[in-house]
Amino acid sequence: RPYVAAPDRYESMAYRQVGTSGLLLPPLSLGLWWNFGDNRPFDTQREILRHAFDRGITHFDLANNYGPPYGSAEENFGRMMRTDFAPYRDEIIVSSKAGYDMWPGPYGIGGSRKYLLSSAEASLRRMNLEYVDLYYSHRPTPEVPLEETIGALDTLVRQGKALYVGISSYSPERTAEAAAIARDLGTPLVIHQPSYSLLNRWVEDGLLSTLQREGMGSIAFTPLAQGLLTNKYVDNPQAAAAGGRTTVQGLTEDNLAIVKNLARVAEERGQSLPQLALAWLLRDGGVTSVLVGASSTAQLDDNLGALSNTSFTDEELTLIDRITSG
Ligand code: NDP
Secondary structure, three states, X not given: OOOOOOOOOXXXXXOEEOOOOOOEEOOEEEEOOOOOOOOOOHHHHHHHHHHHHHOOOOEEEOOXXXXXXXXXXXXXXXXXXXXXXXXXXXXXXXXXXXXXXXXXXXXXXXXXXXXXXXXXXXXXXXXXXXXXXXXXXXXXXXXXXXXXXXXXXXXXXXXXXXXXXXXXXXXXXXXXXXXXXXXXXXXOEEEXXXXXXXXXXXXXXXXXXXXXXXXXXXXXXOOOHHHOOOHHHHHXXXXXXXXXXXOOOOOOHHHHHHHHHHHHHHHHHOXXXXXXXHHHHXXXXXXXXXXXXXXXXXXXXXXXXXXXXXXXXXXXXXXXXXXXXX
16 A cells, blocks of 8 residues: 555644754654664564654654664665655655774774765665765764864765764764864754763763854754663563663663652653653753654654653752752
8 A cells, every 4th residue: 555644744743943054853753773674574664654754753863784784774764765755755854874883894884984985875775865864973983083074974965965964972072173174164064963861961061052052953862761761661670671672771770760750750740751751851952853762653652742741840850850860
């Protein structure tokens, strides 16, 4: 059955400006790191992606090595681009990245011009795209001059293979340096993708203020701490760990105590725990978009429910600060 996107898909989503750029992103974006490799049924992936787009999620985030195996998330997404989403290409923001290991040898990892340019080509081929909307340096690589890494992003823009570029997990200092280099080159370095969640608040220590100063936006990855900020860990942490994402980091007694206290705040606000976690990231002065993973449309709907209440009283914010500081 051919896919026809829901006609009302833009009616309830309030898109947000990425820094001072002209790019708009939905407050909730979908990440394809975990549930879109060859180890998951294609039909489930298709159902989640269609549902996301039907509900106004216009941004899909990928990277060269998402899977498993590496490359398979881009391949599966490419299949969707060729079929369901082909008529909607101009309504979709696709991102990809290179930085972590992708192929053997010295040119399949890092921040060199050699790696970034060849990996971007390979990603475009896998996804059946002529360009990506957003291309990232996936991680800082101190052994490569920043001019070279940002220069490679600039080349992709000039070649028409990326419309905007970004950086991920860069420190505040390196972010400011990258922004200065990009400004000199005239390349649209518009966004930073950091980890950020109620259990991981490092960005508040200088990164968010740097981005504000540089006119850049931000999109938070692992906003649910890879599933830790969900009820399944409150109810039965051991079973959840065994049945779900076994790589989940931070499954400590301290974090579980924090999660339980946060669950009470969520309940008071009439939100689910994931809804609280996402709404808090989107509160005033927070981030542009949150990049959530989902293994079902039900999870996605739950997460989208966060958007109906993203304001917090001062008392709630103070209480949350107290809880998350342990
Ligand atoms: P999340 O914190 O969003 O965790 C997602 C997981 O939480 C899902 O896979 C699911 O677990 C569970 N979940 C989601 N919603 C619900 C819900 N409503 N109720 C119960 N459980 C729920 O982070 P991810 O690790 O998936 O990362 C999100 C995206 O961020 C990635 O896809 C990627 O695009 C990006 N990312 C970027 C990185 C970078 O270096 N730039 C690094 C890591 C991620 P389950 O699958 O077990 O059902």
